[in-house]
Amino acid sequence: MHPQAGLDNQHPTSSKDCPNVFLIDDHAAVRDSLDCLLRLNGYSVQQFSSAEAFLEIERYLKSGVVLADLRLPKMNGLEMIEQIVSRRSDLHTIVLTAHGDVDAAVSALRLGAKDFIHKPYEQDELMGAISRQFEELACMQNRAKNQAEARAKIICLTSREREVAERLSDGLSNKEIAQDLNISVRTVEMHRARTMERLGVRNLAQLVAIMIRAGEAA
Incomplete structure (x- = not known):
């Protein structure tokens, strides 16, 4: 299916780097009002009139x-959030609720929604x-980048060097x-010196930091 299928409304933006907000509401007037507000604040906006239209693309x-x-036709907001969270850690959901919907919020x-208003x-x-x-997303993406870079460095180690590095990061002495x-x-001292050289670190603290980053969940 073409990536634009199911898209209810999309306006051109002045920059491809604008942060993306995906607006889901079955009332066109509400969507248009929020769309205008969001664009004035520098966001790129895509509108959807239903959860199904959003999940389709x-x-x-x-x-x-x-x-x-939260109150959407057919598939409701809760069902949609469950699907988003199961598939995309890089889409953070904020739900809009009526004051009587505290339990639903x-x-x-x-x-897995991140906030409600x-x-x-x-x-x-x-x-x-x-x-x-967006600040949380940026932190998450930065952690993922650091993890990938750390793992790329560790891949260059021999199996013995990796064994030594793992034990050094666990706090063991030579x-x-x-x-x-x-x-x-x-x-051990020889492998330790070579490991530090391959990883591009100058001291044990930097070596341990790389090992920790490589093992972090993104």
Whole structure:
């Protein structure tokens, strides 16, 4: 299916680098009002009138924030959030709720939504919530990048060098590593020096930092 299928409304933006907000609401007037507000604040916006229309092309969409009404026709917001969370960690959802929908909003958070805003909302409150989610996405993407870079460095190590590096990151001394691997302390020192050279680090703290980053969940 073509990536644009199911898209209800998309306006051209002045920059391809604008952060993406995906707006899901079955009321056209609400979508248009939010669309205008979001664009004035520098966001690229794509509108959808239903959860089905959004999920139809979700796999083609870039990272961003999903701003969705919980009360949607057919598939409701909770069902949609469950599907988004199961497939995309780089789409953070903020739900818009009526004041009587507190239980539903809490359920949305438990399913993986990142925040909820009561309607009628204050513009500053909404913009603040969206901004926070983009900050979280940026941190998440930076962690993933650091993890990939650390893993790429570790791949260059020999199996023995990796064994030594893992034990150093666990806090073992050269003597303890030698006993654990049944090799001499001098051999450990040699592997340690080569490992640090391959990883491009100057001290043990930097080596441990790389090992930790490589093992972090993205």
